[in-house]
Amino acid sequence: MSWTVATFNVNSVRSRLPILERWLDNNSKPDVLCLQETKTQDETFPLEWFTDRGYSVSFRGQKSYNGVALASLKEPSEVVFGLVDGDLRPFDTRAISARFGSLWVVNTYVPQGKSIDHDDYGVKQDFLLKTGSMVSTMAEEGEVLWVGDMNVAPQEMDLTNPKTKGNHVCFHSVIKEVFARASSDLVDVFRKHRPDPGEFSFWDYRVKDALSRNIGWRIDHILASPGLADRSLDSWVDREPRSWEKPSDHTPVLASFEGVI
Structure with a gap:
Protein backbone atom coordinates (compact mmCIF):
# COMPACT_ATOMS: atom_id res chain seq x y z
CA MET A 1 0.00 0.00 0.00
CA SER A 2 1.42 3.39 -0.97
CA TRP A 3 1.92 6.31 1.39
CA THR A 4 1.93 9.90 0.13
CA VAL A 5 3.38 13.17 1.39
CA ALA A 6 2.60 16.62 -0.02
CA THR A 7 4.25 19.97 0.54
CA PHE A 8 2.46 23.23 -0.28
CA ASN A 9 3.32 26.85 0.47
CA VAL A 10 -0.25 28.13 0.72
CA ASN A 11 0.62 31.82 1.19
CA SER A 12 -2.14 32.21 3.86
CA VAL A 13 -3.96 29.06 4.92
CA ARG A 14 -7.28 30.79 5.59
CA SER A 15 -7.28 32.52 2.20
CA ARG A 16 -6.43 29.26 0.50
CA LEU A 17 -9.07 26.99 2.08
CA PRO A 18 -11.17 26.98 -1.15
CA ILE A 19 -8.07 25.85 -3.05
CA LEU A 20 -7.27 23.16 -0.48
CA GLU A 21 -10.87 21.94 -0.43
CA ARG A 22 -11.09 21.68 -4.21
CA TRP A 23 -7.67 20.03 -4.41
CA LEU A 24 -8.43 17.42 -1.74
CA ASP A 25 -11.86 16.72 -3.25
CA ASN A 26 -10.22 16.07 -6.63
CA ASN A 27 -7.47 13.81 -5.31
CA SER A 28 -6.77 11.10 -2.79
CA LYS A 29 -5.88 12.78 0.49
CA PRO A 30 -2.13 12.66 1.16
CA ASP A 31 -1.19 10.79 4.31
CA VAL A 32 0.89 13.80 5.38
CA LEU A 33 0.25 17.35 4.20
CA CYS A 34 2.93 19.91 5.03
CA LEU A 35 2.00 23.58 4.72
CA GLN A 36 4.17 26.67 4.84
CA GLU A 37 3.52 30.41 5.09
CA THR A 38 0.21 29.86 6.87
CA LYS A 39 0.22 33.54 7.95
CA THR A 40 -2.10 33.21 10.93
CA GLN A 41 -1.85 33.14 14.69
CA ASP A 42 -2.57 29.83 16.39
CA GLU A 43 -5.92 30.98 17.76
CA THR A 44 -7.18 31.73 14.24
CA PHE A 45 -5.78 28.63 12.53
CA PRO A 46 -8.68 26.68 10.89
CA LEU A 47 -8.19 23.59 13.04
CA GLU A 48 -11.74 22.27 12.65
CA TRP A 49 -11.47 22.41 8.86
CA PHE A 50 -8.65 19.85 8.99
CA THR A 51 -10.11 17.63 11.71
CA ASP A 52 -13.41 17.44 9.79
CA ARG A 53 -11.39 15.88 6.97
CA GLY A 54 -9.80 13.26 9.17
CA TYR A 55 -6.49 15.00 9.79
CA SER A 56 -4.56 15.38 13.00
CA VAL A 57 -2.85 18.74 12.63
CA SER A 58 -0.06 20.55 14.48
CA PHE A 59 0.78 24.17 13.72
CA ARG A 60 2.65 27.22 14.87
CA GLY A 61 2.12 30.64 13.33
CA GLN A 62 2.08 34.38 13.61
CA LYS A 63 0.02 37.15 12.13
CA SER A 64 0.55 38.04 8.47
CA TYR A 65 3.72 36.06 7.77
CA ASN A 66 5.62 32.80 8.36
CA GLY A 67 3.78 29.84 9.92
CA VAL A 68 3.97 26.09 9.37
CA ALA A 69 1.50 23.24 9.79
CA LEU A 70 1.69 19.47 9.47
CA ALA A 71 -1.54 17.52 8.96
CA SER A 72 -1.56 13.71 8.98
CA LEU A 73 -4.14 10.95 8.74
CA LYS A 74 -2.24 9.08 11.43
CA GLU A 75 -1.48 10.94 14.66
CA PRO A 76 2.26 11.40 15.17
CA SER A 77 3.92 10.05 18.29
CA GLU A 78 6.00 13.21 18.74
CA VAL A 79 5.96 16.77 17.40
CA VAL A 80 8.79 19.30 17.70
CA PHE A 81 8.62 22.97 16.69
CA GLY A 82 11.67 24.87 15.53
CA LEU A 83 15.21 23.66 15.02
CA VAL A 84 16.73 21.87 17.98
CA ASP A 85 20.01 23.60 18.84
CA GLY A 86 21.05 22.59 22.32
CA ASP A 87 18.18 23.65 24.55
CA LEU A 88 17.07 26.33 22.09
CA ARG A 89 14.31 25.99 19.54
CA PRO A 90 14.47 29.07 17.34
CA PHE A 91 12.50 29.44 14.12
CA ASP A 92 9.41 27.86 15.72
CA THR A 93 7.11 29.38 13.07
CA ARG A 94 9.34 28.12 10.27
CA ALA A 95 9.94 24.48 11.19
CA ILE A 96 7.89 21.58 12.50
CA SER A 97 8.92 17.93 12.78
CA ALA A 98 6.65 14.95 13.42
CA ARG A 99 7.65 11.37 14.19
CA LYS A 114 16.07 39.31 0.81
CA SER A 115 19.42 39.97 -0.95
CA ILE A 116 22.92 38.53 -0.88
CA ASP A 117 24.22 41.58 1.03
CA HIS A 118 21.42 41.48 3.65
CA ASP A 119 21.80 40.02 7.14
CA ASP A 120 18.88 37.69 6.39
CA TYR A 121 21.00 35.92 3.79
CA GLY A 122 23.26 34.76 6.61
CA VAL A 123 20.20 33.74 8.63
CA LYS A 124 19.04 31.65 5.67
CA GLN A 125 22.38 29.85 5.48
CA ASP A 126 22.35 29.21 9.22
CA PHE A 127 18.79 27.88 9.04
CA LEU A 128 19.69 25.40 6.29
CA LEU A 129 22.82 24.15 8.04
CA LYS A 130 21.04 23.73 11.39
CA THR A 131 18.22 21.85 9.69
CA GLY A 132 20.71 19.63 7.91
CA SER A 133 22.43 18.85 11.20
CA MET A 134 19.11 18.07 12.88
CA VAL A 135 18.04 15.83 10.00
CA SER A 136 21.35 13.94 10.11
CA THR A 137 20.83 13.25 13.81
CA MET A 138 17.31 11.99 13.16
CA ALA A 139 18.55 9.75 10.35
CA GLU A 140 20.86 7.94 12.76
CA GLU A 141 17.79 6.33 14.35
CA GLY A 142 15.53 5.78 11.32
CA GLU A 143 14.29 7.31 8.10
CA VAL A 144 13.80 11.04 7.45
CA LEU A 145 11.85 13.18 5.01
CA TRP A 146 12.79 16.86 4.82
CA VAL A 147 10.17 18.77 2.85
CA GLY A 148 9.00 22.31 2.34
CA ASP A 149 9.65 25.64 0.70
CA MET A 150 13.45 25.67 0.77
CA ASN A 151 13.80 28.91 -1.22
CA VAL A 152 16.68 27.34 -3.17
CA ALA A 153 16.79 26.25 -6.80
CA PRO A 154 19.65 23.71 -6.75
CA GLN A 155 20.39 23.50 -10.49
CA GLU A 156 20.00 25.59 -13.65
CA MET A 157 17.14 23.36 -14.77
CA ASP A 158 15.23 24.41 -11.63
CA LEU A 159 14.40 27.89 -12.94
CA THR A 160 13.47 29.43 -16.26
CA ASN A 161 16.17 32.06 -16.62
CA PRO A 162 19.29 30.91 -14.74
CA LYS A 163 21.68 33.13 -16.71
CA THR A 164 20.09 36.27 -15.27
CA LYS A 165 19.71 35.02 -11.69
CA GLY A 166 23.31 34.51 -10.55
CA ASN A 167 22.96 37.03 -7.69
CA HIS A 168 19.47 35.99 -6.65
CA VAL A 169 19.22 34.79 -3.04
CA CYS A 170 17.54 31.58 -4.19
CA PHE A 171 20.15 30.75 -6.84
CA HIS A 172 23.39 32.40 -5.73
CA SER A 173 26.39 30.04 -5.73
CA VAL A 174 26.83 30.31 -1.95
CA ILE A 175 23.27 29.28 -1.11
CA LYS A 176 23.42 26.39 -3.58
CA GLU A 177 26.61 25.17 -1.89
CA VAL A 178 25.07 25.53 1.57
CA PHE A 179 21.93 23.68 0.50
CA ALA A 180 24.02 20.90 -1.04
CA ARG A 181 25.98 20.57 2.21
CA ALA A 182 22.88 20.61 4.39
CA SER A 183 21.15 17.94 2.28
CA SER A 184 24.22 15.89 1.33
CA ASP A 185 22.94 12.73 3.05
CA LEU A 186 19.52 12.94 1.38
CA VAL A 187 18.03 12.16 -2.03
CA ASP A 188 16.02 14.66 -4.07
CA VAL A 189 13.02 12.39 -4.66
CA PHE A 190 11.49 14.59 -7.34
CA ARG A 191 14.68 14.57 -9.42
CA LYS A 192 14.99 10.80 -8.96
CA HIS A 193 11.70 10.36 -10.82
CA ARG A 194 11.60 13.54 -12.94
CA PRO A 195 15.08 14.21 -14.38
CA ASP A 196 13.98 16.57 -17.14
CA PRO A 197 13.89 20.40 -16.97
CA GLY A 198 10.82 22.60 -17.19
CA GLU A 199 8.92 21.54 -14.06
CA PHE A 200 8.51 24.17 -11.37
CA SER A 201 6.65 24.70 -8.09
CA PHE A 202 6.52 28.52 -7.90
CA TRP A 203 5.41 31.13 -10.42
CA ASP A 204 5.79 34.74 -9.28
CA TYR A 205 2.58 36.81 -9.13
CA ARG A 206 4.57 39.78 -10.41
CA VAL A 207 5.51 38.10 -13.70
CA LYS A 208 2.74 38.52 -16.28
CA ASP A 209 1.22 35.17 -17.30
CA ALA A 210 4.00 33.35 -15.44
CA LEU A 211 2.13 30.05 -15.31
CA SER A 212 1.01 29.94 -18.95
CA ARG A 213 4.50 31.00 -20.06
CA ASN A 214 6.05 28.61 -17.54
CA ILE A 215 8.37 31.21 -16.05
CA GLY A 216 9.00 29.61 -12.71
CA TRP A 217 11.25 28.14 -10.06
CA ARG A 218 11.52 24.73 -8.39
CA ILE A 219 12.14 25.77 -4.79
CA ASP A 220 9.76 23.37 -2.99
CA HIS A 221 11.44 20.05 -2.31
CA ILE A 222 10.99 16.54 -0.95
CA LEU A 223 14.28 15.10 0.29
CA ALA A 224 14.53 11.57 1.69
CA SER A 225 17.11 9.47 3.48
CA PRO A 226 18.52 6.88 1.05
CA GLY A 227 16.61 3.87 2.35
CA LEU A 228 13.35 5.75 2.12
CA ALA A 229 14.18 7.14 -1.32
CA ASP A 230 14.71 3.56 -2.50
CA ARG A 231 11.08 2.89 -1.60
CA SER A 232 9.75 5.93 -3.46
CA LEU A 233 7.28 5.15 -6.24
CA ASP A 234 6.92 8.59 -7.83
CA SER A 235 7.13 12.32 -7.24
CA TRP A 236 5.32 15.05 -9.10
CA VAL A 237 4.20 18.69 -9.20
CA ASP A 238 0.46 19.31 -9.38
CA ARG A 239 0.29 22.51 -11.45
CA GLU A 240 -3.48 22.71 -11.56
CA PRO A 241 -4.15 24.55 -8.25
CA ARG A 242 -1.89 27.39 -9.38
CA SER A 243 -4.35 28.04 -12.25
CA TRP A 244 -7.46 28.30 -10.07
CA GLU A 245 -9.06 31.48 -8.80
CA LYS A 246 -7.09 33.30 -6.09
CA PRO A 247 -4.24 30.77 -5.95
CA SER A 248 -1.04 30.68 -3.96
CA ASP A 249 2.04 31.57 -5.97
CA HIS A 250 3.22 28.01 -5.19
CA THR A 251 1.57 24.69 -6.01
CA PRO A 252 1.69 21.27 -4.29
CA VAL A 253 4.62 18.91 -4.72
CA LEU A 254 3.99 15.24 -3.84
CA ALA A 255 5.81 11.94 -3.48
CA SER A 256 4.55 8.42 -2.93
CA PHE A 257 6.34 5.58 -1.17
CA GLU A 258 5.75 1.92 -0.40
CA GLY A 259 6.19 0.23 2.95
CA VAL A 260 6.55 3.43 5.01
CA ILE A 261 4.03 3.16 7.86
Missing part, protein backbone atom coordinates in the same frame (compact mmCIF):
# COMPACT_ATOMS: atom_id res chain seq x y z
CA PHE A 100 5.68 8.37 12.95
CA GLY A 101 7.32 5.29 14.39
CA SER A 102 10.87 5.25 12.99
CA LEU A 103 10.11 7.97 10.41
CA TRP A 104 10.62 11.69 10.98
CA VAL A 105 8.92 14.21 8.67
CA VAL A 106 10.55 17.65 8.83
CA ASN A 107 8.60 20.55 7.32
CA THR A 108 10.41 23.87 6.84
CA TYR A 109 9.77 27.33 5.47
CA VAL A 110 13.32 28.50 4.82
CA PRO A 111 13.92 32.28 5.00
CA GLN A 112 14.07 33.85 1.56
CA GLY A 113 17.09 35.98 2.43
Whole structure:
Protein backbone atom coordinates (compact mmCIF):
# COMPACT_ATOMS: atom_id res chain seq x y z
CA MET A 1 0.00 0.00 0.00
CA SER A 2 1.42 3.39 -0.97
CA TRP A 3 1.92 6.31 1.39
CA THR A 4 1.93 9.90 0.13
CA VAL A 5 3.38 13.17 1.39
CA ALA A 6 2.60 16.62 -0.02
CA THR A 7 4.25 19.97 0.54
CA PHE A 8 2.46 23.23 -0.28
CA ASN A 9 3.32 26.85 0.47
CA VAL A 10 -0.25 28.13 0.72
CA ASN A 11 0.62 31.82 1.19
CA SER A 12 -2.14 32.21 3.86
CA VAL A 13 -3.96 29.06 4.92
CA ARG A 14 -7.28 30.79 5.59
CA SER A 15 -7.28 32.52 2.20
CA ARG A 16 -6.43 29.26 0.50
CA LEU A 17 -9.07 26.99 2.08
CA PRO A 18 -11.17 26.98 -1.15
CA ILE A 19 -8.07 25.85 -3.05
CA LEU A 20 -7.27 23.16 -0.48
CA GLU A 21 -10.87 21.94 -0.43
CA ARG A 22 -11.09 21.68 -4.21
CA TRP A 23 -7.67 20.03 -4.41
CA LEU A 24 -8.43 17.42 -1.74
CA ASP A 25 -11.86 16.72 -3.25
CA ASN A 26 -10.22 16.07 -6.63
CA ASN A 27 -7.47 13.81 -5.31
CA SER A 28 -6.77 11.10 -2.79
CA LYS A 29 -5.88 12.78 0.49
CA PRO A 30 -2.13 12.66 1.16
CA ASP A 31 -1.19 10.79 4.31
CA VAL A 32 0.89 13.80 5.38
CA LEU A 33 0.25 17.35 4.20
CA CYS A 34 2.93 19.91 5.03
CA LEU A 35 2.00 23.58 4.72
CA GLN A 36 4.17 26.67 4.84
CA GLU A 37 3.52 30.41 5.09
CA THR A 38 0.21 29.86 6.87
CA LYS A 39 0.22 33.54 7.95
CA THR A 40 -2.10 33.21 10.93
CA GLN A 41 -1.85 33.14 14.69
CA ASP A 42 -2.57 29.83 16.39
CA GLU A 43 -5.92 30.98 17.76
CA THR A 44 -7.18 31.73 14.24
CA PHE A 45 -5.78 28.63 12.53
CA PRO A 46 -8.68 26.68 10.89
CA LEU A 47 -8.19 23.59 13.04
CA GLU A 48 -11.74 22.27 12.65
CA TRP A 49 -11.47 22.41 8.86
CA PHE A 50 -8.65 19.85 8.99
CA THR A 51 -10.11 17.63 11.71
CA ASP A 52 -13.41 17.44 9.79
CA ARG A 53 -11.39 15.88 6.97
CA GLY A 54 -9.80 13.26 9.17
CA TYR A 55 -6.49 15.00 9.79
CA SER A 56 -4.56 15.38 13.00
CA VAL A 57 -2.85 18.74 12.63
CA SER A 58 -0.06 20.55 14.48
CA PHE A 59 0.78 24.17 13.72
CA ARG A 60 2.65 27.22 14.87
CA GLY A 61 2.12 30.64 13.33
CA GLN A 62 2.08 34.38 13.61
CA LYS A 63 0.02 37.15 12.13
CA SER A 64 0.55 38.04 8.47
CA TYR A 65 3.72 36.06 7.77
CA ASN A 66 5.62 32.80 8.36
CA GLY A 67 3.78 29.84 9.92
CA VAL A 68 3.97 26.09 9.37
CA ALA A 69 1.50 23.24 9.79
CA LEU A 70 1.69 19.47 9.47
CA ALA A 71 -1.54 17.52 8.96
CA SER A 72 -1.56 13.71 8.98
CA LEU A 73 -4.14 10.95 8.74
CA LYS A 74 -2.24 9.08 11.43
CA GLU A 75 -1.48 10.94 14.66
CA PRO A 76 2.26 11.40 15.17
CA SER A 77 3.92 10.05 18.29
CA GLU A 78 6.00 13.21 18.74
CA VAL A 79 5.96 16.77 17.40
CA VAL A 80 8.79 19.30 17.70
CA PHE A 81 8.62 22.97 16.69
CA GLY A 82 11.67 24.87 15.53
CA LEU A 83 15.21 23.66 15.02
CA VAL A 84 16.73 21.87 17.98
CA ASP A 85 20.01 23.60 18.84
CA GLY A 86 21.05 22.59 22.32
CA ASP A 87 18.18 23.65 24.55
CA LEU A 88 17.07 26.33 22.09
CA ARG A 89 14.31 25.99 19.54
CA PRO A 90 14.47 29.07 17.34
CA PHE A 91 12.50 29.44 14.12
CA ASP A 92 9.41 27.86 15.72
CA THR A 93 7.11 29.38 13.07
CA ARG A 94 9.34 28.12 10.27
CA ALA A 95 9.94 24.48 11.19
CA ILE A 96 7.89 21.58 12.50
CA SER A 97 8.92 17.93 12.78
CA ALA A 98 6.65 14.95 13.42
CA ARG A 99 7.65 11.37 14.19
CA PHE A 100 5.68 8.37 12.95
CA GLY A 101 7.32 5.29 14.39
CA SER A 102 10.87 5.25 12.99
CA LEU A 103 10.11 7.97 10.41
CA TRP A 104 10.62 11.69 10.98
CA VAL A 105 8.92 14.21 8.67
CA VAL A 106 10.55 17.65 8.83
CA ASN A 107 8.60 20.55 7.32
CA THR A 108 10.41 23.87 6.84
CA TYR A 109 9.77 27.33 5.47
CA VAL A 110 13.32 28.50 4.82
CA PRO A 111 13.92 32.28 5.00
CA GLN A 112 14.07 33.85 1.56
CA GLY A 113 17.09 35.98 2.43
CA LYS A 114 16.07 39.31 0.81
CA SER A 115 19.42 39.97 -0.95
CA ILE A 116 22.92 38.53 -0.88
CA ASP A 117 24.22 41.58 1.03
CA HIS A 118 21.42 41.48 3.65
CA ASP A 119 21.80 40.02 7.14
CA ASP A 120 18.88 37.69 6.39
CA TYR A 121 21.00 35.92 3.79
CA GLY A 122 23.26 34.76 6.61
CA VAL A 123 20.20 33.74 8.63
CA LYS A 124 19.04 31.65 5.67
CA GLN A 125 22.38 29.85 5.48
CA ASP A 126 22.35 29.21 9.22
CA PHE A 127 18.79 27.88 9.04
CA LEU A 128 19.69 25.40 6.29
CA LEU A 129 22.82 24.15 8.04
CA LYS A 130 21.04 23.73 11.39
CA THR A 131 18.22 21.85 9.69
CA GLY A 132 20.71 19.63 7.91
CA SER A 133 22.43 18.85 11.20
CA MET A 134 19.11 18.07 12.88
CA VAL A 135 18.04 15.83 10.00
CA SER A 136 21.35 13.94 10.11
CA THR A 137 20.83 13.25 13.81
CA MET A 138 17.31 11.99 13.16
CA ALA A 139 18.55 9.75 10.35
CA GLU A 140 20.86 7.94 12.76
CA GLU A 141 17.79 6.33 14.35
CA GLY A 142 15.53 5.78 11.32
CA GLU A 143 14.29 7.31 8.10
CA VAL A 144 13.80 11.04 7.45
CA LEU A 145 11.85 13.18 5.01
CA TRP A 146 12.79 16.86 4.82
CA VAL A 147 10.17 18.77 2.85
CA GLY A 148 9.00 22.31 2.34
CA ASP A 149 9.65 25.64 0.70
CA MET A 150 13.45 25.67 0.77
CA ASN A 151 13.80 28.91 -1.22
CA VAL A 152 16.68 27.34 -3.17
CA ALA A 153 16.79 26.25 -6.80
CA PRO A 154 19.65 23.71 -6.75
CA GLN A 155 20.39 23.50 -10.49
CA GLU A 156 20.00 25.59 -13.65
CA MET A 157 17.14 23.36 -14.77
CA ASP A 158 15.23 24.41 -11.63
CA LEU A 159 14.40 27.89 -12.94
CA THR A 160 13.47 29.43 -16.26
CA ASN A 161 16.17 32.06 -16.62
CA PRO A 162 19.29 30.91 -14.74
CA LYS A 163 21.68 33.13 -16.71
CA THR A 164 20.09 36.27 -15.27
CA LYS A 165 19.71 35.02 -11.69
CA GLY A 166 23.31 34.51 -10.55
CA ASN A 167 22.96 37.03 -7.69
CA HIS A 168 19.47 35.99 -6.65
CA VAL A 169 19.22 34.79 -3.04
CA CYS A 170 17.54 31.58 -4.19
CA PHE A 171 20.15 30.75 -6.84
CA HIS A 172 23.39 32.40 -5.73
CA SER A 173 26.39 30.04 -5.73
CA VAL A 174 26.83 30.31 -1.95
CA ILE A 175 23.27 29.28 -1.11
CA LYS A 176 23.42 26.39 -3.58
CA GLU A 177 26.61 25.17 -1.89
CA VAL A 178 25.07 25.53 1.57
CA PHE A 179 21.93 23.68 0.50
CA ALA A 180 24.02 20.90 -1.04
CA ARG A 181 25.98 20.57 2.21
CA ALA A 182 22.88 20.61 4.39
CA SER A 183 21.15 17.94 2.28
CA SER A 184 24.22 15.89 1.33
CA ASP A 185 22.94 12.73 3.05
CA LEU A 186 19.52 12.94 1.38
CA VAL A 187 18.03 12.16 -2.03
CA ASP A 188 16.02 14.66 -4.07
CA VAL A 189 13.02 12.39 -4.66
CA PHE A 190 11.49 14.59 -7.34
CA ARG A 191 14.68 14.57 -9.42
CA LYS A 192 14.99 10.80 -8.96
CA HIS A 193 11.70 10.36 -10.82
CA ARG A 194 11.60 13.54 -12.94
CA PRO A 195 15.08 14.21 -14.38
CA ASP A 196 13.98 16.57 -17.14
CA PRO A 197 13.89 20.40 -16.97
CA GLY A 198 10.82 22.60 -17.19
CA GLU A 199 8.92 21.54 -14.06
CA PHE A 200 8.51 24.17 -11.37
CA SER A 201 6.65 24.70 -8.09
CA PHE A 202 6.52 28.52 -7.90
CA TRP A 203 5.41 31.13 -10.42
CA ASP A 204 5.79 34.74 -9.28
CA TYR A 205 2.58 36.81 -9.13
CA ARG A 206 4.57 39.78 -10.41
CA VAL A 207 5.51 38.10 -13.70
CA LYS A 208 2.74 38.52 -16.28
CA ASP A 209 1.22 35.17 -17.30
CA ALA A 210 4.00 33.35 -15.44
CA LEU A 211 2.13 30.05 -15.31
CA SER A 212 1.01 29.94 -18.95
CA ARG A 213 4.50 31.00 -20.06
CA ASN A 214 6.05 28.61 -17.54
CA ILE A 215 8.37 31.21 -16.05
CA GLY A 216 9.00 29.61 -12.71
CA TRP A 217 11.25 28.14 -10.06
CA ARG A 218 11.52 24.73 -8.39
CA ILE A 219 12.14 25.77 -4.79
CA ASP A 220 9.76 23.37 -2.99
CA HIS A 221 11.44 20.05 -2.31
CA ILE A 222 10.99 16.54 -0.95
CA LEU A 223 14.28 15.10 0.29
CA ALA A 224 14.53 11.57 1.69
CA SER A 225 17.11 9.47 3.48
CA PRO A 226 18.52 6.88 1.05
CA GLY A 227 16.61 3.87 2.35
CA LEU A 228 13.35 5.75 2.12
CA ALA A 229 14.18 7.14 -1.32
CA ASP A 230 14.71 3.56 -2.50
CA ARG A 231 11.08 2.89 -1.60
CA SER A 232 9.75 5.93 -3.46
CA LEU A 233 7.28 5.15 -6.24
CA ASP A 234 6.92 8.59 -7.83
CA SER A 235 7.13 12.32 -7.24
CA TRP A 236 5.32 15.05 -9.10
CA VAL A 237 4.20 18.69 -9.20
CA ASP A 238 0.46 19.31 -9.38
CA ARG A 239 0.29 22.51 -11.45
CA GLU A 240 -3.48 22.71 -11.56
CA PRO A 241 -4.15 24.55 -8.25
CA ARG A 242 -1.89 27.39 -9.38
CA SER A 243 -4.35 28.04 -12.25
CA TRP A 244 -7.46 28.30 -10.07
CA GLU A 245 -9.06 31.48 -8.80
CA LYS A 246 -7.09 33.30 -6.09
CA PRO A 247 -4.24 30.77 -5.95
CA SER A 248 -1.04 30.68 -3.96
CA ASP A 249 2.04 31.57 -5.97
CA HIS A 250 3.22 28.01 -5.19
CA THR A 251 1.57 24.69 -6.01
CA PRO A 252 1.69 21.27 -4.29
CA VAL A 253 4.62 18.91 -4.72
CA LEU A 254 3.99 15.24 -3.84
CA ALA A 255 5.81 11.94 -3.48
CA SER A 256 4.55 8.42 -2.93
CA PHE A 257 6.34 5.58 -1.17
CA GLU A 258 5.75 1.92 -0.40
CA GLY A 259 6.19 0.23 2.95
CA VAL A 260 6.55 3.43 5.01
CA ILE A 261 4.03 3.16 7.86
